[in-house]
Amino acid sequence: MLYVDGNWVEPGTAAIQPEDRGYNFGDGIYEVVRIYRGKMYQWEGHITRLFRSAREIKMELPWTEEELLHIANQLLEKNGITHEDDAILYLQVSRGYAPRQHDIPGDIRPVIMGFVRRKERPHADMKKGMTARLVPDIRWLRCDIKTLNLLGAVLVKQEAKDAGAQESILHRDGIVTECSASNLFAVKDGALYTHPANNLILHGITRQVVIELAKKNNIKVYEEAFDTEFLKQADELFLTGTTVEVMPIISVDGQAVGSGQVGPMAQKLQALFEEHIYSEVLV
Incomplete structure (x- = not known):
């Protein structure tokens, strides 16, 4: 299951707005978090960097760290990640969608997307x-x-x-x-x-x-x-x-x-x- 803009969707069924600024300009940020044995590794470091990246591109995130942690934990649960699994968690935030223009629109809502994928360590x-x-x-x-x-x-x-x-x-x-x-x-x-x-x-x-x-x-x-x-x-x-x-x-x-x-x-x-x-x- 993927988390897309507040909704849970099956892989292959997710859609984005044609004028999403992440799609048009690469106007967004992301983090990849490692999962070892079903638990997130260095979550605090990743989420701190996500908020820093947002500030550097003048994007105000509407979620708290606690809300993002809740989304991350739901992604693990809904994708059946257990204490036996190694995986990655991907979180992406685009600035949102608005009529295409190069400067940053004044009234725009960020769009979040996330998924989990099992991934073994590269032994x-x-x-x-x-x-x-x-x-x-x-x-x-x-x-x-x-x-x-x-x-x-x-x-x-x-x-x-x-x-x-x-x-x-x-x-x-x-x-x-x-x-x-x-x-x-x-x-x-x-x-x-x-x-x-x-x-x-x-x-x-x-x-x-x-x-x-x-x-x-x-x-x-x-x-x-x-x-x-x-x-x-x-x-x-x-x-x-x-x-x-x-x-x-x-x-x-x-x-x-x-x-x-x-x-x-x-x-x-x-x-x-x-x-x-x-x-x-x-x-």
């Missing part, structure tokens, strides 16, 4: 790692807002796929930012390096959890920009995200990263992250 890929390709970052300059404007991310991901790689690593004039739908970390001499959380990257929920876990375990973390030459000299690379967790990158543009195998730092952080998620959902 196999985390064990063997993924391949990547360096791609220019062609996205807009407000990547910190989680909006529906994802065409840039689609195109860079497709460029990597067309080149035979699984993921794109983005750079702006040689300065590495992140990946198409996840944050990036480099490992050098036992320390982590990742682009600072400014307007050029998404302020990832998993990214922040990994940073906190690393610091608690005496792993140095440098939130500072680095270039593609530093990237090529890294001992390890890995990306982080809601669905990919801690995902090693074993080659870039066909060249091995470090030994070309999943490295010890990625393995350690995978173990710490798994311990953390189940400490949260099994309480």
